[in-house]
Amino acid sequence: xxxxxxxEKDFTNWIPGTDIIQQVIDDLKIKVEGRIRLLSLPSxxxxxxxxxxxxxxxxxxxxxTNKHAFMVIDRKIWHFPLGYAYLINTTGYHTAINxxxxxxxxxxxxxxxxxx
Numbered sequence: 001x002x003x004x005x006x007x008e009k010d011f012t013n014w015i016p017g018t019d020i021i022q023q024v025i026d027d028l029k030i031k032v033e034g035r036i037r038l039l040s041l042p043s044x045x046x047x048x049x050x051x052x053x054x055x056x057x058x059x060x061x062x063x064x065t066n067k068h069a070f071m072v073i074d075r076k077i078w079h080f081p082l083g084y085a086y087l088i089n090t091t092g093y094h095t096a097i098n099x100x101x102x103x104x105x106x107x108x109x110x111x112x113x114x115x116x
Contacts, residue, residue: 007034007053025109028085030059034110039096041069041104046097052090060086061107068100080106087111 025032041047049072052058060071062080071078074092088094098104 010034021107024061024107030109030111032059032109032111036107036109038063039106039108041096041098043098043101043103047095049093049095051093054091056090057111058088058090059109059111060088061109062086062105063107064103064105066098066100066102066104069096069098069104071096 021036021038025036060080062082062084065080065082067079069079071080071088071094073088073090073094080086096104096106
């Protein structure tokens with residue numbers, strides 16, 4: 001596999017044209033450890049039910065959502081409204097589900113709890 005052996009720390013270079021995302025992270029004073037990405041989940045879709053590595057945390061900032069978009073984290077269902085950032089432990093099983101008619105978009109950053 002091409003990415004075998006890579007960790008979140010291997011994905012730390014900013015891509016040109018992403019200045020607005022970098023500004024958001026800087027303004028929120030978030031210590032990112034690894035990737036920052038936009039995750040788009042279309043209407044009537046879901047991700048696989050999976051878990052990340054040990055002590056993995058993700059900061060989710062909803063940019064576009066609807067009342068029928070959810071995350072399932074360790075068999076509990078959560079809805080994340082706009083206007084907040086959510087720190088999620090992704091060591092356990094989790095997925096995102098969008099049962100609504102609008103696409104769900106989150107800014108997601110790998111995060112180290114050791115910087116709190």
